[in-house]
Amino acid sequence: xxxxxxxxxxxxxxxxxxxxxxxxxxxxxxxxxxxxxxxxxxxxxxxxxxxxxxxxxxxxxxxxxxxxxxxxxxxxxxxxxxxxxxxxxxxxxxxxxxxxxxxxxxxxxxxxxxxxxxxxxxxxxxxxxxxxxxxxxxxxxxxxxxxxxxxxxxxxxxxxxxxxxxxxxxxxxxxxxxxxx
Numbered sequence: 001x002x003x004x005x006x007x008x009x010x011x012x013x014x015x016x017x018x019x020x021x022x023x024x025x026x027x028x029x030x031x032x033x034x035x036x037x038x039x040x041x042x043x044x045x046x047x048x049x050x051x052x053x054x055x056x057x058x059x060x061x062x063x064x065x066x067x068x069x070x071x072x073x074x075x076x077x078x079x080x081x082x083x084x085x086x087x088x089x090x091x092x093x094x095x096x097x098x099x100x101x102x103x104x105x106x107x108x109x110x111x112x113x114x115x116x117x118x119x120x121x122x123x124x125x126x127x128x129x130x131x132x133x134x135x136x137x138x139x140x141x142x143x144x145x146x147x148x149x150x151x152x153x154x155x156x157x158x159x160x161x162x163x164x165x166x167x168x169x170x171x172x173x174x175x176x177x178x179x180x181x
Contacts, residue, residue, distance in 0.1 A: 034052045035049055035050065035051050035052055036049070036050040036052070037049055037050075038050065041092070041096070043096050043099050043100055043103075044092050044095040044096040044099055045095065045099065046091065046092050046095055048088070048092070049088060051081065051084070051085070053081065074162070074165070076158070076161060076162055076165065077162045079158065080155065080158045080159050080161075080162050083151075083154065083155045083158060084155050084159070086151075087148075087151050087152060087155050090147075090148070090151060091148065094144050094148075098137070098140075098141075102133065105129070105133065106126070106129060109125055109126065109129045110122070110125075110126075112125075113125055
């Protein structure tokens with residue numbers, strides 16, 4: 001890493017960039033992705049992702065609706081895409097349920113306070129509620145975290161296998177055109 005004085009203008013930094021870095025980018029051949037991210041869900045507060053690389057369509061003769069053999073192309077890639085969407089659904093359903101229960105309990109605490117309660121009393125009641133909520137939800141949250149990490153690592157490893165398989169295919173058959181093009 002090269003340390004430059006702080007007084008160097010940004011245009012001078014671009015001129016000092018290594019020429020091989022510029023050429024390396026032209027050799028980069030990974031497909032660009034245009035995943036779409038939606039607005040946050042009002043309850044779960046998670047932003048849904050619409051992936052641009054939808055799973056491949058089913059073959060015309062379907063024998064069983066859940067068999068990976070009915071799809072043309074790379075079944076491992078299809079499995080990865082489905083696993084990724086299942087992880088998103090698992091995450092969304094957990095936080096939707098958790099936040100729904102949290103807001104209902106919080107509203108119950110606020111409604112149990114008298115109308116004449118001061119802001120300090122409300123703050124104290126909410127603070128005590130939150131401490132009880134965190135203690136009450138600890139085991140559920142720990143179980144969710146363990147399951148989410150397990151599923152996330154499984155998805156990451158499967159995605160790495162898919163990318164490794166694609167790379168090896170490009171290395172072994174450099175002039176074969178990809179199916180997606």
